[in-house]
Amino acid sequence: MAQEDVFKKIVAHCKEYGFVFPSSDIYDGLAAVYDYGQNGVELKNNIKQYWWQSMVLLHDNIVGIDSAIFMHPTIWKASGHVDAFNDPLIDNRDSKKRYRADVLIEDEIAKYDDKIEKEVAKAAKRFKEDFDEAKYRATSPKVLELQEKREALHARYSAAMNAMDLNELRQIILDEEIVCPISGTRNWTEVRQFNLMFSTEMGSTADGAMKVYLRPETAQGIFVNYLNVQKTGRMKVPFGIAQIGKAFRNEIVARQFIFRMREFEQMEMQFFVRPGTEMEWFSKWKETRMKWHQALGFGADHYRFHDHEKLAHYANAATDVEFLMPFGFKEVEGIHSRTNFDLSQHEKYSGKSIKYFDPETNESYTPYVIETSIGVDRMFLSVMSAAYTEEQLENGETRVVLKLPAALAPVKLAVLPLVKKDGLPEKAREIVNDLKFHFNTIYDEKDSIGKRYRRQDAVGTPYCVTVDHDTLNDNCVTLRNRDTMQQERVAISDLNTIIADRVSITSLLKKLQ
């Protein structure tokens, strides 16, 4: 199946099974804003819990905070967001549609890549087992010509972006003869900078309302609280502050479902270190974070690092953790060595000293910062993409199963009475009432047992138990495993011991030690 179709199926599955709905659905939705349904919120909470506990529980030098979304507007001046948190935009005069100039050009570069891959695929088909792919790529005149054009465009584009040369970006669009996908014309406006922050007013206009922003990242709430936490928690460098919370960006090209949203959630951790030790900590955090991702068991081949070639002026190292989504390797998390830029800026703009006195070296300094920043929603999408499986069964049927890591699954156990009579529902409810204190357990009696199993497979429930007539005599149930579909007879009194450990967040955390 084409990857595009797989992605469409995942989006449809998210809606059909109560994971993700378009926001304001009955009003035809609101672009790039989504709501999480009854299963989505559980999966999302489990992802957040896994991250939070891996930071705050497993590290005795990391604590959490929960700062407000509204902050003093000068914070965003100090951080550089008011002046530089921009995207280059261009409008098509005929369709009146607005685009990100950089995305139009990146799509053009991707078209060269597609053409090259098609040439290689055609040749592979023609030459069959005699095909030497590396040699073909290195010698085919057609492939070499496409490659040369691609490289030239990429070099020109990178130079324009690095210099933020808006005229050059427009000229590239004209020279490449890029057309508007709606009108099909090349009637483009100039390229303009567009700030991504949402703003609103605080207080009544009569009082002289203040313009405030919806935070575009949670990190600044950590920076401006760094000294409060350091002092009240008597924290010693190196130490970290973790936070989970909403962030808002007025994304112009909002696409790929929950990959790029206007309202999203971040899990960020700022780790404050002694200047000069930051590269060592940067490597440690790269390793720690990759381990966190890989503990989910989707396979190491689903992840890679993408080191930034061009660094922001305040950073001295940066990398992305990329995940293999149905639309290719994409950034899920950023790990950045941000020097002392943010703290120094807040010191300058607030006029207050936020230096740290190091009792070990007897000196005062502004700590350097390693940041790990991951989007909850992107993480959610990566988990859904890796878990969604269509399996061909021996009887010819297809089963759709979400192979979620058990610790992240919304429901851990479904208890199913074989029939709705003879005391089986009462026995099943007894089991639910006992186990619901330990993990998320649900009761389901509607439809045939086969249909109920499929329903639980589709939402990723790792275990089902069936209560039958024998249960009333032997106090045993049939326990079914989601992935293997194997069934075993177990005593009701053993269920908690068998299931609890396998479905707990602790089982994941133990893999990180």
Ligand code: GAP
């Ligand atoms: N404090 C650093 C920071 O915000 P970023 O690379 O802009 O860095 C970090 O964002 C992470 O937040 C990204 O790796 C991504 O997972 C998530 N993210 C950023 N913009 C997003 C959006 N529009 N929709 C969903 N997630 C987003």
